[in-house]
Amino acid sequence: MSLRIKSASDLKRLTDEKTVGARAASRIKTELQSLDPDKSKDRLPRRGKGKRPQTEAELHGLECCVVPPVMPADILYQAMVRRWGRFHNGGEVVWELQPFTGSGYRLDAAVPRRLIGVELDGWQFHGRTLDGFKKDRQKQLEFCRRGWLLFRVSNEQVRNDLDNVLDAIGEAIERQVRRETVLMTLPKGWSRIVDPNNP
Numbered sequence: 001m002s003l004r005i006k007s008a009s010d011l012k013r014l015t016d017e018k019t020v021g022a023r024a025a026s027r028i029k030t031e032l033q034s035l036d037p038d039k040s041k042d043r044l045p046r047r048g049k050g051k052r053p054q055t056e057a058e059l060h061g062l063e064c065c066v067v068p069p070v071m072p073a074d075i076l077y078q079a080m081v082r083r084w085g086r087f088h089n090g091g092e093v094v095w096e097l098q099p100f101t102g103s104g105y106r107l108d109a110a111v112p113r114r115l116i117g118v119e120l121d122g123w124q125f126h127g128r129t130l131d132g133f134k135k136d137r138q139k140q141l142e143f144c145r146r147g148w149l150l151f152r153v154s155n156e157q158v159r160n161d162l163d164n165v166l167d168a169i170g171e172a173i174e175r176q177v178r179r180e181t182v183l184m185t186l187p188k189g190w191s192r193i194v195d196p197n198n199p
Contacts, residue, residue, distance in 0.1 A: 008032060072158040073120045077109045079162055080118070083170065087112065087183065087191070092173070094183065096190040100146065105139050107150075112183065112193055114176035116169065117143060118151045120158065149176065 005011050005020075011028055014020040020028065077095050085091015097110040097117070107117035121136070143150050149172055157165050183191040 005032070072155040073108050075162070076118065076120060076153065076158045076165070079166055080109055080111075080169070083166055084111065084173070088185070094191050096188070097183075098186065098190060098192040099148070100142075101192065101195070103142065105142060106190065111169070111173055111176075112181045112191075113178050114173050115146075115148045115179070116151070116172055116176060117148050118153060118169065121152050121154055 005014065005028055008029070011020065011025060011032065015022070015025045077093070080093045081091065084093050087094040092111045092113060094110050094112055095108075097107045097112060098105070099107065099110070099112070099117075108120045109118040110116065140150055140152075151165070151169060151172075153165055182194040184194050186192055
């Protein structure tokens with residue numbers, strides 16, 4: 001279940017309806033206060049032009065994730081984890097995977113044992129410029145060359161057609177050969193595939 005709580009009045013209504021428990025209401029209230037536009041201007045992370053926040057928390061300058069997620073990348077990742085489990089807990093899905101050393105390429109989400117990658121392509125960061133478009137095509141080519149199946153998903157598909165996206169990924173998981181894979185955890189919660197022949 002996904003709730004949009006934008007104000008203290010929304011939170012009070014949901015608490016009165018017993019949709020949100022007291023403990024969750026306390027956390028949400030704290031986060032709503034921290035998102036006060038007058039107070040949060042100085043707290044938002046300073047990032048270079050065109051750089052997107054990597055997490056819901058970074059978007060709002062918080063140390064923890066906003067409940068519920070509103071960024072499509074977070075919504076998609078959490079839905080994938082609910083279906084196939086988190087890689088580091090014995091499941092299949094990993095967040096922000098860097099599969100090749102030296103290339104700098106990263107996937108928004110991946111199923112590394114099946115060589116399946118998921119890229120969320122919002123128009124703001126992909127295809128707005130000719131240079132950005134060309135870089136995305138080069139990245140696609142590099143992943144295909146190495147046997148990866150890449151799903152390029154739009155924000156709109158995540159918001160309006162998430163079940164269809166997950167079903168497509170699920171069908172691909174069933175068809176791809178399973179490989180043993182070892183991951184190394186990187187800063188910010190990212191991961192990298194470790195090549196046993198080249199540690």
